[in-house]
Amino acid sequence: MTDSNSDTDPDTRAPPDAASHVCERCGRPFARGEYLALHRGLRHPSDLSAAEREAFEAAREEEEADLRRFRLLALAALVALYFGFLMTYAVVT
Numbered sequence: 443m444t445d446s447n448s449d450t451d452p453d454t455r456a457p458p459d460a461a462s463h464v465c466e467r468c469g470r471p472f473a474r475g476e477y478l479a480l481h482r483g484l485r486h487p488s489d490l491s492a493a494e495r496e497a498f499e500a501a502r503e504e505e506e507a508d509l510r511r512f513r514l515l516a517l518a519a520l521v522a523l524y525f526g527f528l529m530t531y532a533v534v535t
């Protein structure tokens with residue numbers, strides 16, 4: 443499938459034997475139902491049913507929670523690295 447946004451779309455090919463979730467509007471396959479719900483909300487926001495909109499909101503909230511968790515872990519790793527180097531510097535010199 444090609445559309446006007448194909449240059450910025452992530453690669454969503456799924457193995458042919460895998461059970462995939464296919465967008466009924468544009469035919470793109472997704473490995474997980476949450477990805478399909480996110481795709482529907484971002485690419486086809488004007489013609490969503492109530493259940494599809496609810497699935498999109500739930501998937502987006504879960505995605506944002508995952509991003510918050512990742513940012514917190516990345517910050518913790520940077521702080522640990524910083525103090526690791528600081529303590530190494532204090533011991534060595």
Ligand SMILES: [Zn+2]
Nearest residue numbers: 465467468469
């Ligand atoms: Zn689609």
